[in-house]
Amino acid sequence: MTIFATPARALIGLAALAALAACGGSEPSEPNTRPATDAEAACLRDVAEMAGTTDVTLMGNSLTADGILVQIGVGPDRAKWSCLARSDGSTSEIMSTTDEGAM
Numbered sequence: 868m869t870i871f872a873t874p875a876r877a878l879i880g881l882a883a884l885a886a887l888a889a890c891g892g893s894e895p896s897e898p899n900t901r902p903a904t905d906a907e908a909a910c911l912r913d914v915a916e917m918a919g920t921t922d923v924t925l926m927g928n929s930l931t932a933d934g935i936l937v938q939i940g941v942g943p944d945r946a947k948w949s950c951l952a953r954s955d956g957s958t959s960e961i962m963s964t965t966d967e968g969a970m
Contacts, residue, residue: 906952910937913958914948923948938964 903911903925915923918941926938926945934953941948941963951960 906935910950910952914939
């Protein structure tokens, strides 16, 4: 069975695709609203110290072989930073990921 698109259907489809394309991309992630875990709190503390500001927000995390990789937004623009938290409470690899590792 072949389905032919009418001009009206084609326009609706294009409008839907344009709306979807406008939704993604450059907007910062929404911050988490749940309380931070101990690992996340350690990274928030250490990123705040390295960035020189207390305006830090937990954006997310992911489990890695080395620990928990924590994503943090810094400042009013929520510049992306990351931090690796380990089960012993230590942190490492704290860096701005907005500017390719600049600190």
